[in-house]
Amino acid sequence: MGCGYVGLVLGTCLSELGHEVVCVDAVKEKIESLRRGVIPIYEPGLQELVEKNAKAGRLSFSLDLGGAVEKSDVVFIAVGTPESVDGDADLRFVIQVAEEIGKNMNGYKVIVNKSTVPVGTGSLVRDTVTKFYAGEFDVVSNPEFLREGSAINDFMKPDRVVIGNGSVAAEKRMREIYAPLGAKMIFTDVKSAELIKYASNAFLATKISFINEIANVCDLVGADVKKVAEGMGLDARIGPAFLNAGVGYGGSCFPKDVKALAKTAEKAGYDFRILKGVEEVNRLQKTLAVRKLEKALGSLKGRRIGVLGLAFKPNTDDLREAPSLEVIRALKAKGALVSAMDPVAEEAAKKVLTGITYCESVYDCAQGADALLVLTEWNEFKEIDFRKVKALMNGRVIVDGRNLYSRKQVEAAGFEYYGVGQ
Ligand SMILES: NC(=O)c1ccc[n+]([C@@H]2O[C@H](COP(=O)([O-])OP(=O)(O)OC[C@H]3O[C@@H](n4cnc5c(N)ncnc54)[C@H](O)[C@@H]3O)[C@@H](O)[C@H]2O)c1
The missing domain is CATH 3.40.50.720 (NAD(P)-binding Rossmann-like Domain)
Structure with missing residues (x-):
């Protein structure tokens, strides 16, 4: 059914x-x-x-x-x-x-x-x-x-x-x-099985919000979250999965499941404090991309931003609770002009995101852009020709909301790089 x-x-x-x-x-x-x-x-x-x-x-x-x-x-x-x-x-x-x-x-x-x-x-x-x-x-x-x-x-x-x-x-x-x-x-028993699912998703969401907070500390103290996560993940008690810092989790499961578990606890008379923090961190993390763009460009009014990736994660066309929705709406509200591309989520995006230009390729997206913003870590974006991108763009800023690139690689190509905790 x-x-x-x-x-x-x-x-x-x-x-x-x-x-x-x-x-x-x-x-x-x-x-x-x-x-x-x-x-x-x-x-x-x-x-x-x-x-x-x-x-x-x-x-x-x-x-x-x-x-x-x-x-x-x-x-x-x-x-x-x-x-x-x-x-x-x-x-x-x-x-x-x-x-x-x-x-x-x-x-x-x-x-x-x-x-x-x-x-x-x-x-x-x-x-x-x-x-x-x-x-x-x-x-x-x-x-x-x-x-x-x-x-x-x-x-x-x-x-x-x-x-x-x-x-x-x-x-x-x-x-x-x-x-x-x-x-x-x-x-x-049935109740324990029902709870296993929520506990698993809430724990994974917690890992994401945790590493995102570590990334925010890295940004302030000059450490590299990728290395921190690697060093943590090699500890068998921690494991490497779900330690990728970024612009927050989305999708049809984590956001609603974290809330539903907190609600289950509340109804049973228990205040699930950690989950409230997990949600709050994620909410703030979704505003990070816009804050980084403003840091790089100043006012976003009239600026052209090329957005790479709309789906909440790679290999899906699912846009439910995708950070891209919130980020793009915020960019538009600030007067930015948004061009976006996603290898498979364009059709789904057109139903919920209007007033932006949908592009065929990364290079179309880069055309005339003051900044490029990565929101989904599609494999297709890993191997882009930075020289070609630079020639097409109006500006030099890359905000990498998924830490897809290394600072060294992007700066060597002549860009100003803003990662998450890098
Ligand atoms: N999407 C995931 O990655 C994922 C992973 C694990 C668990 N889940 C859980 O599985 C459940 C389904 O998730 P989904 O992503 O497949 O949802 P979905 O929205 O993609 O699919 C639900 C389907 O149910 C159909 N439907 C609704 N009412 C119906 C009815 N009365 N009779 C027949 N069909 C009806 C809808 O038309 C829709 O096609 C949710 O509880 C979700 O939390 C989802």
Whole structure:
């Protein structure tokens, strides 16, 4: 249930494992497009895998949620759980789907919460289904840890599969489903499984905000955050992942999951102090790029800024909570003229970012620019021809919001370089 970044990858990969899968979504255009073999999102390798499994007859797409439930032994809920106005997870879509599942139950089934949901949602789904169906069924929590951009590999080779469950029958089914992966499986109760997901994402967000604060200190004392992170990351207790300083985290998960965990704690009577700091640091970090541009150029009024990268991270077209949205809006508010390019997120960006010039290449973006600003660390940006860029630009400033380049490299090419903590 739900053919988004998670549901579509989940369904496709389960069919690749040999299961018979029907992927359901409420959006007609999405299902029609999938039936024609057109994937509505950008995810490397997904197109080929969908084609292969659809052709083999193991993977199909449907608008008919009831029909899919009737035919299935296991029903995965993979709908969105966006942030609600008070910072909690909005469970509207989960409840809608649970109601529909309840209405169409025709025997024992395992209902699996794949969506990221607060502690207690397993019980909520159970109660919702029970309103419509008196027979036996189980509700399992099976949070997803895939990353957009490497989703298929992450699903097929997970660090762990977490199953929160209270029944022998459901455990047997979940073991059967995931057996072909040969992955480490953790079995626990539903509430602990629900919390594992939030705790993991909140910890990763904490690592990012922590290194961003270290970067800010580096800027003030003249240290190099890249080296500091390298030196920290080699400590096996710390590890190198998520120690890249930059203009803040975005995406469809970290911002909302940090808030939702703080809300869960608050509702339980606990003040989760660290998470408030993590969020505050991230909010400030998103303003860093504009502050650095102002430091370099003075007033931004009438200045042309070339922005490299719009997606919240490389290898995805996802713009949800991307720092680029906030940065570009702030630049426009200050009177700057913005040209931007992203290898895959341009179409998605056009729906939410207007009043800027979309460019085909880095060099189009550099044309006449007073400064270049890197907001997403796409591989394509690593190998740019600085000489060519310099000849096209009006100014000499590069603000590297993702520490993609080294100061030495950029300064040697004749630019003024502003990194994050470098
Ligand atoms: N995107 C990620 O990287 C990621 C990773 C791990 C976990 N998650 C979690 O997985 C969940 C889904 O995330 P996503 O990024 O795939 O969201 P998404 O917005 O891309 O997809 C959700 C899909 O559910 C569909 N939907 C909504 N209501 C429906 C209904 N009543 N019936 C059928 N379909 C319905 C929507 O049309 C949409 O296609 C969220 O809880 C998210 O936090 C996301």
